[in-house]
Amino acid sequence: MIEARCVNCQKRYRLKGDPEAMDFLSLPCPECGGMLEVVSGEEVLETEFLLEKPLALLFWDHPGEKTTFIKALVKLGYEVRPIKRPSLLNQWLRFNTPSLLIFVCEEEEKLDPYFKILNILPMPERRKIFVVWVTSKGKTLDPRLSYLKGIELIINTGDISRFPDILERGQRIWQDFYAPYLEIEEAVEKEF
Numbered sequence: 001m002i003e004a005r006c007v008n009c010q011k012r013y014r015l016k017g018d019p020e021a022m023d024f025l026s027l028p029c030p031e032c033g034g035m036l037e038v039v040s041g042e043e044v045l046e047t048e049f050l051l052e053k054p055l056a057l058l059f060w061d062h063p064g065e066k067t068t069f070i071k072a073l074v075k076l077g078y079e080v081r082p083i084k085r086p087s088l089l090n091q092w093l094r095f096n097t098p099s100l101l102i103f104v105c106e107e108e109e110k111l112d113p114y115f116k117i118l119n120i121l122p123m124p125e126r127r128k129i130f131v132v133w134v135t136s137k138g139k140t141l142d143p144r145l146s147y148l149k150g151i152e153l154i155i156n157t158g159d160i161s162r163f164p165d166i167l168e169r170g171q172r173i174w175q176d177f178y179a180p181y182l183e184i185e186e187a188v189e190k191e192f
Contacts, residue, residue, distance in 0.1 A: 006031065008029065008035070013095055014095075058080055058102050059103045093121070097128055100129070105133075105134075108137070111133065115150065119150065131152050132170070134163070140166060141173075
């Protein structure tokens with residue numbers, strides 16, 4: 001782990017990676033865009049990347065009401081941050097793996113660069129990210145389209161007002177499906 005601080009806003013972070021590799025210094029601060037610097041070992045780190053709640057990244061390219069949507073996510077217990085380009089997803093993966101990644105958009109082509117990033121992650125890390133696509137092109141909780149896109153949940157834009165309930169239901173279904181698999185995977189890892 002590498003400890004860093006933003007020169008501009010003074011926020012402190014723990015970054016994944018090799019302490020010998022200093023390439024992370026080219027990353028801008030996710031909060032203000034300022035430059036990062038290494039924090040010496042004697043200094044006390046105030047927080048681990050600011051977030052005490054699970055991280056939800058939100059890509060929003062839709063004419064609907066975004067503020068209400070974000071408030072619903074905060075009420076569910078997430079720390080919400082916007083992402084507008086794939087490079088920001090890469091940056092966040094370096095700082096803090098998101099629990100939830102939500103795309104509210106119609107064009108599938110806008111999702112492709114993000115999916116390329118997700119698809120090269122090691123499978124244990126990818127499984128930690130619950131990916132949701134809100135679109136009019138699919139039916140809510142459609143397992144076929146979710147499977148074809150390689151994501152966990154599809155929500156139709158007509159159901160966006162019920163997002164919190166649908167998200168919780170989708171996460172329960174996912175947990176029920178993967179829990180036995182994850183238990184076996186952990187048991188096998190312990191044996192080796």
